[in-house]
Amino acid sequence: MRVLKIICLVLSLSWLVQAQDTPGNNWSQFRGNHQLTGVSQSNVPSSLKPLWTYEAGESIESSAAIVGSTVFVGSHKGELVALSLDNGSVYWKFSTGNPIGESSPAYGNGVVYIGDLGGWINAINASDGRKLWAFKTNNEIKSSPVVVGDRVLIGSYDEHLYCLSVRSGSLLWKFCASAAAMIAGSGFAGASFLRSKPEMSRSSSSKIPAGCLRIDGHLLGCGPED
Helix, strand or coil: CCCCCCCCEEEECCCCCCCCCECCCEECCCCCCCCCCCCECCCCCCCCCCCCCCCCCCCCCCCCEEECCEEEEECCCCEEEEEECCCCCEEEEEECCCCCCCCCCEEECCEEEEECCCCEEEEEECCCCCEEEEEECCCCCCCCCEEECCEEEEECCCCEEEEEECCCCCEEEEEECCCCCCCCCCCCCCEEEECCCHHHHHHCCCCCEEEEEECCCCEEEEEECC
16 A cells, blocks of 8 residues: 655645635645645534445545535546546546646636646636646645635655646745655645755755745745754
């Protein structure tokens, strides 16, 4: 069994951002919201039972996004699937052409974004599964995209954080994370805080730097990895 590792690209409006709960029917990105709280307003019933299942054909290594009555989920088969929240029936499937690993889908303004292990971030029309655009990075993507207004942020194993236009997928800027390379997991609320995977810190003789970025890609500051 493959062990999943959730790492960091945590973004916060200030160092004092308070945790926010997320509505159960609007879990539009990895861990529910820009602050990555992973907390839902939904109430847990006293007894749990399966409502439905979906056979993806390959492993599902990332979490799903839920928007209204639709569930979006990617699989190692290379498919992004839209399912009915009520009964699990398939609305549509989109093939990325590459396995989807730990990248969770993110939804914004009628579009679903997901990264794949071929290094592509894909933008898909949420209503019909039609491809809108795709952008190629130089290594696999295991991070989860975050939609911020007219931009989408994604980290790649090529050691870069990318900021793309949601309309066209064009590159607005990219930031080289240097040693803090294998960026996985994303969030946003004004500025981005980058840090590396734990194994990278253990294998290095020096502290891995962390950086804080504004949405325009400007580096605000650096500090050692905790």
